[in-house]
Amino acid sequence: MCMTQLFQGQVCSNTYACRTDLNLSCQPSCDFTYRCSASPTAGIGLTVAGFCNGSTDAGTLGVMGPWGIYVSPFDGILYVTNFDVPRFQSFSPFSRIGSTILSKGLSSPEDVFADSSHNIYMSDYTINQGIMYIQRPGTNLTSFPAIGQSDSSCSLTGLKSVDGVVVDRVGNIYASLSTCSMIVKWAPNSTTGILIAGYPGYYGTDSNSLDWPRFMHLDEDRAALYVADSYNNRIQKFIIGGNGTGITVAGNNGAGTNLNQLSRPSGVWVTRNGQTLYIADSNNNRVMRWNIGDTQGSVVAGSAAGVAGSTNALLSYPGDVALDPTETYLYVSDYYNNRVQ
Template sequence: MLDALKSRPRHISLRLRKWNTTGITVGNSTQLNSPGQIFIDSNNTLYIVSYGNSLVLKLLHNTINFIVVAGNDTGGSDSNQFNVPQGLYLDQNYNLYVSDFYNNRVQKWLYGALSGTTIAGISGSSGPAMNQFDGPVGLFLDSSNTYMYVADINNHRIMRYFTNSTSGAAGTVVAGGNGAGNSNNQLNQPFSVYYDSASNYLYITNTGGQAVIRWSPGAASAMFVAGTVGVSGQGSTYLSAPTHLTVDPYENLYVSDYSNSRIQMFCTYNSSGITIAGNGTAGSDSTEINGPRGFAFDSQMNLYVSDMNNNRVQKFIKL
C-alpha cells in the first residue's frame, strides 16, 4: 500500500487547482427538482439524480435538454420506479446503479433497460440486518466492477456487495457498524463513499460528524482527513454537513460542503481546504450556490455542481 502511494505524485499543479469562480448554468433547469449526485462518463455525458421527482436524467455533451434514463415522475416501488433516489454510478458497460432511498434498495438498470433489478437490500424492508438498508445514499464501484460500496446512512456503516448480487443477498460491513459517533471506529450519518483502488482506501463523508474519514475496508478503525470532527464551522479547516466527495489521481480530496454552500479542495496531506466553487454564502448569483449536493469533473477537469436549492447544475471552467 505504501509503495502504491509513493509512486503517485503528491501534489496537483497550481494550474489544475484553479477554476473560474463564475458558474454557467447547463441544461434546462426547469427539468430538475432537487438535483443530487452527478456522474460524468468518458463521453462527457452528465448523469444526475433528480430526487424531487424520482428520476435519473442525462445531458449529452453540449446539449440543452435532459433525457430521462430511469424512473418516472410519480415515484413508487415498482421495478421502473424510485422513491427519492440518491446515489448513482455508471459502470464500464453503461449499466446504471441507483440507491433508492425510501425503498431501501439498490437498483441496477442494464444499458437500455426500461426497468431495474434489485441487487442489494429488500424493497420496502428497512433494518440493520446484513441484507437490509436503512437509507442507502452514496454508492461507488471498484475499478474492476466487482464490488459495490454503499453508504447506509441511518445504520452508520458502509456496506459492500458483489455487483452481481440479487435482492436479499447479505452484504459485508467494511466501515463503521459500531453505532453513530465521532470516534475513529465509528461513522456518523455517512453520506458518500469513494473507493481508491490504488491505495485500497475508502473515503467517507460523515454528514453528522462534519468530517471526512479514510478507512481501509474491514479495518477496526480509521483516520480523519478533513473537517473538524464533531464541529460544524465555516473556516478552512471546517465543514458543515458534507455530502459528496471524490479524490483525484494526486490524492487531493474534493468535498461538497453543503451547509456552507461551497466546494472545498483539500490538497494532499493538508487539513486546510481551498474553496473552488461558491463563496460560502447561499445564493443564486453566478458566483454562488445554495446547498451543493453532488459534483463531478469532466475530461477537461471542468467542475459540474448540483446546486440543489437553486434546482440547477452549475459548470465552473478549469483555468
Template structure:
C-alpha cells in the same frame, strides 16, 4: 443523460420509475456498456440499470435510507446507511453484504464510528474508502479491510465550523485518483472545498448564494471522472 459533445438541451432517459433518488453512480470503465446505479432513499435499496435495459434490478439487499453509492473494479457495490451509521459492501461474487465502516445503529466520533454518513468514494485502484461523515463534520478515510478510519479532512472531534479547516454537514466526497486531491460538498457552508494531499486546510472552489441553490449545485457536481 446529456451528451457533452452536443449543444442540444434534450436528454435521453436511461432509468425510469425512479422514486426519491438520492444518488446516482455511472459505471463506465471502457470495457463494457455503462451501467447506472441509483440509491433510492425511501425504498431502502440500490437499483441497477444495465445499458439499454427497461427494468431495474435491485443489488445489495436492504440499504436503509440509502444515500451514498460507489462501485469498485470488481463490480462490488458500496452503500451508505445514514440512519444506521454505517457503510455496506455488497459482493457480486458471493452475493453477500458486509459492514466495512461504522457500527450498526451506534453513532459516535471515535475512529471506528460514523454519524450519519452520506456520500462515499471508493479508490478503484487500492480499495480505500472515503466517507462524508456528515454529522461528525469530517471526511473519514478507511484503508481496505481496516477496522478504523482516519480523518482526511475536517474535525477529527466532530466539531462544525465555517473556516478553511472545517465543515458543517459535508454531504458528498470524491477523490481524484491521479492527484489524490479531495473534493467535498460542504452543505451548510454552501461551498465546495478542495483539499490537497496532506493538507490541514481546504480551499473554496465554488460558493452558493443560498441554501437552495447551493444544495442543487453541490449534490450534483461529482462524478467518477471528477
C-alpha cells in the same frame, strides 16, 4: 522552448505554470482566480467552488447547498449539484467560474456521474422518474429521463426518492432509492430494474438490508459496489452479481464521533487500488479515511470531535467526496457553508 514559470501570488492557469523549485503549485484563491502558492497543509481546505466565507449567491461565482459532486477522471471537470436552489453546475480545471448545465425542471438534485463520453447522469430526489441523462454533443445539451417510468411506489419498474447514481462501462445504471432502502440496477434500454441490495420498502440492520442508502461508489475492476448506508451509520460493500449480502467495511458501531464510528454518512469514494475509502461523515462534520480491513478510520478533514464551522479547517455537514484523476486532491461538498473544498 522552456516556458517562464510564475512566482508566489501570480495568476496561473495550469499545473506546470508555477515555480516547482520553490515548491509552488497552482491553487484556488478566494478572489476567484487560481494563483501560485505553496501546497495546502493537510486538513486545511481551499475553496474551489463558491465563496470561501460561505456566502450564498445564485450567480456564476456561488453554489447554494452543494450536495453531490463528481470530478471527471477524463478531463478533470468538477460537477456540482445545488440542492437549495435547484441547478446543476460544472467548473473547468483552474477556473472558479461556474457554468449552469441544467436548472429547468429540477426539484431536489442530488448525485451526479459523468461517463467516458462526457455524458452526464444526475439524480433528483423528488422527481419520481428521478435520473436525468444529459447528452453533450458539443455545446448543444439535451436532457431526458434516463430509465424507468413515473412511479411513486417502491417497484422495480420505476424510481422513487433517488439519491445516488453510478454507471458502469457498458451503460448499466445503479440507483440508490433511499426511502425504499434498496439499490437497483438498470441495463441499457430495459424497462425493469434488477434488485442489487436491500428489500423494497423495508428498513433493516442485517447484512442483507439497508436503511436510507445515499451515495455509492462502483469499483468496477473488482465487481464491488460501496454504499453509504446512512441511517445504519455504516458503509456496505456488495459484490455485483452476488447474493445481495453486504459486507461492512466501515462503521456499524452506532452513531458517534469515535474513530470506529460514523454518523449519517452520505458520500463514499474508493481509491483505484480498492484499498482505501473516503467517507463524508455528514452528521459528524468531517471526512474519514478508512483502509479496507481496518476497524477504525482517521479524520482527514473537519473536526475529529464533530464540531461544525466555517473556517478553512472545518466543515458543516459534508455531503459528498471525490478524488481528482491523480488522486492527489480530495474534494468535499461543504453543504451548509455553500462551498466545495
